[in-house]
Amino acid sequence: MGTLWNNYRYLILRRVTQISLLVLYFGANAWGWKILMGNLSSSRFLNFVPMSDPYAALQMLAAGAVLGADLLIGVGVITLFYLLIGGRAFCSWVCPVNIITDTANFLRRKLEINRIQGKQPATRDMRYWILALSLIISAIMGVAAFEFISPISMVHRGIVFGLGFGWAAMLIIFLFDLFVLKDGWCGHICPLGGFYSLLGKFSFLRVHHNEANCTLCMKCKNVCPEHQVLHMVGKESLPVLSGECTNCARCIEVCDDDALEFSIRKLAQNKKTGE
């Protein structure tokens, strides 16, 4: 039991966080709870603190919308929060699509689909191109372009306000990640993930690698949904500084040798490594 907790503690905490947030949002619509009202695009915490998706606001700005004060405060709150704890913490601790893509990735490993499809036919930089494209289309079409196709909002809004055909969006992402591209949606395409990668470049909460303890088992790289961020494993003792790290902490819990641990980013060290 102790090892189970040790090997899955962050995964369990993440699922608990993701599902509790969903339940709180759902309760606001179903039973009139006032803890978290709205959805991931924009919401109110305790019917007071506004929170808004900064990427959605950016698209609205590109589309030429006049942004209200509540929205700007909400954007400020969320931006500040993820600036501190790591932008893509949203992806692994809040986003409901993460549950779908993690399941696909898990099945991929168990069914050994990775062994018949070793080479990834797409670049992970695609998300930044899609991010840029979304802003261009927003400007040309005069609407927040990604918000009209975003499976994240579709799934989350669906769970809170009624799903409709939203289950199809879930299934498409699941099948895509399982059969077409490993970490396809979250690791390659999602421009919201790309946006939070850029935002999270400067955050304080980091995974730190201690090379002295590493036995080169590579379990961490195997389980990591953004394995390129672990380039230092077995080579150098360094913090994971890439904004693409989702702070999901799977690497920490699969490591049997205490070679990976959360730490607060040391500013002095950053100067030394030039980051």
Added chain:
Amino acid sequence: MKKQPLSDRRKFILNMARGVGLASLGGFVWSAYVDEVTASTLLLRPPGAIKEDDFLKTCIKCGLCVLACPFDTLLLAKPGDNKPLGTPYFVPREIPCYMCPEIPCVPVCPTGALDESSVTTNGKLDINIADMGVAVIDSQNCIAFWGIQCDACYRACPLLGEAITIEYSKNERTGKHAFMKPVIQNDICTGCGLCEKACVTEKAAIFVLPREVALGKAGDYYIKGWDKSDEKRLENATSQTTTTDISKESAVDSLNNDMKDLY
């Protein structure tokens, strides 16, 4: 013949071309989709909603207006509803807007897609000036126009006697009865849809449409000369002169040349 390995320069150019091509492909598909899904015009928005084009830009699809509505009138468009995804709307025949005096759905809007100032008079919220749409009557299927007495819509109207008035006229068919025909006052109707909900016919003979869909526009060529306030429209009037085969010369010349240019 043995193939030469590609030079770095060629690789770079090919990769650039591939990137541009893929971005255009994705961009066009994406734009086309967005254009299609935002094209729905037969949608009734919550009170205080700004112009549809601006609304689509500004609404962040959070659903706070839906949560605030005590009557569950407002819905968020789901995939499969064939409406702009995630935006709020209502279907009056199912649940109309009950025009709460405190308008809870409007002040909660974080983006200003629902504009408080558009439903405020003298610093107070005023639902009676809301503009969600306008009711339209199908006079062929409204039974009051047949001569049967029915004033369901008139009685249901929250602006009783103002937004819907009753017009009396003689029923020539019987010679001794009256028609009591409902008439919509377009400038007063808020489009709440209580009349549509109340209508007794199988499919409502009075129904709410967005104002831009339901109403015509006289334009600057027609002015009520007897109405001082209508005459003011002339101040901003625009005109457009076109030249055709008939009008390229003066009218007199056109008549004097045996109207040859007409044939």
